[in-house]
Amino acid sequence: MKTSNDAARKWLPQNLEKLGCERSLARGEILFRKDDATVGIYEIEAGQVRLSRIDQTGREIILHVASAGDLIAEASLFSKVYHCDAVAVTDARARLYPTKR
Numbered sequence: 001m002k003t004s005n006d007a008a009r010k011w012l013p014q015n016l017e018k019l020g021c022e023r024s025l026a027r028g029e030i031l032f033r034k035d036d037a038t039v040g041i042y043e044i045e046a047g048q049v050r051l052s053r054i055d056q057t058g059r060e061i062i063l064h065v066a067s068a069g070d071l072i073a074e075a076s077l078f079s080k081v082y083h084c085d086a087v088a089v090t091d092a093r094a095r096l097y098p099t100k101r
Contacts, residue, residue: 020095025049025088032086038076040098044068047092051084065089 044066051063063084066072075083
């Protein structure tokens, strides 16, 4: 079944698109944490995912709230660890495009 994101993925080389794997997240579930080893970039297919960091005083700084069609964790292509936390704001679905190290 085709999704609304099929058209958005036309930029992906076909071999990379086939490597993508889907992950469902419940509201509040963690996709990744700051300093976790990177495994790739994610495309948000449904719902919302909040990207944030904790500052020196312990307050959460929201960097971005990603929605369907957004790519997140692009910096992971150039880093061994994620630079922020990614947590589902709503029930969500994300597609991982893995990187090889």
